[in-house]
Amino acid sequence: MKKSIFKLIFIVFLTICSCKTTQIEKTEPNSEPTKVEFTQFDLGAIDLPKLKRQVNDFESVFTVEQLEKLTLKIREFEKKTANQIAIVSIESIGKYTDFDKFAIDLSNYNGIGLKEKDIGLSIVFSKSLRKIRISTGIGTENILTDEICKQIIDQTIIPEFRNGDYYSGIEKGLTELIAKWK
Template identity: 40%
Template sequence: MKLSLLSILLFSIILSCKGQNIDYSKVFLENPNSVSVVDSSHIFSTSENFELATKLVQYGEKTTRQIAVVTVDSISPYNDIQKYATDLGKYWGVGQNNLDNGLLIVLSKPLRKVAIATGFGTEKVLTDSICKQIIDSVMIPKFKTGDYYEGVNMGVDRLIIIWNTAK
């Protein structure tokens, strides 16, 4: 009897521990396709948005690598901005499928969080450690002075330099 009751209890627990199903179309912004900067938080001026987008598009045309920048007010239902950025990058398809050569920067000013998500191909060069170092030493110091554009712009420049020097 004890074994039977224990079996039923374990079975019930296992059934209740299903993975969280997320409807990404309700969580994430609509896929902008060819847009490289989606400033939904309106952090950047029109000229800053244009300059950053131009830089990212030109880099993509020259190298086939894709970089996108997104600003958001919320990452709900997520708690971890890195997981949010990774899932958003996958959902949007940043980078080329066969190369996984995409990179997505997600910035949330209200949450005071930033993340860099890389495709598997990109991650070989721009490791999590390198991305964290760029966030901590380049981007966040600028964010602390309120210069979000310069923080993102300088972070992108540093990422591009490292990416370009890789073989």
């Protein structure tokens, strides 16, 4: 009996000694935005992320202040018109091979625009892939045609992107889209 108690104490001692402890250091709060990442494993079979807000910066292109400014601009516009806008920066299109198809499917999957009116617009871009697409709902494309969207991309957004200023490109493009959509 004494041997079994001794063995038990010895096993408990070994167990306690083999457990490692780590000390958590206190750090200052991070002023950088939390990088939201997902992989193809997080996306599942559909390969499309669920958008949670008006500006979804999966590629961490914008600062917190820039995200707030873009979000505020979109929310003010949505209150006045009921039109919906989403901005998405994306690092990868997963299993997709066509960026335009990805952008359209992403908008449809997330229901950008009211379902019965289909009055939505999404700006999907990738800094790393060097691609951009403005997708419009059926109710929107009567006003913001493919030609208008292409013109805004080519003449307003892309020149800013070439200078490395993604925020200015998106902000100026968004301003033009809103002005033409009213």
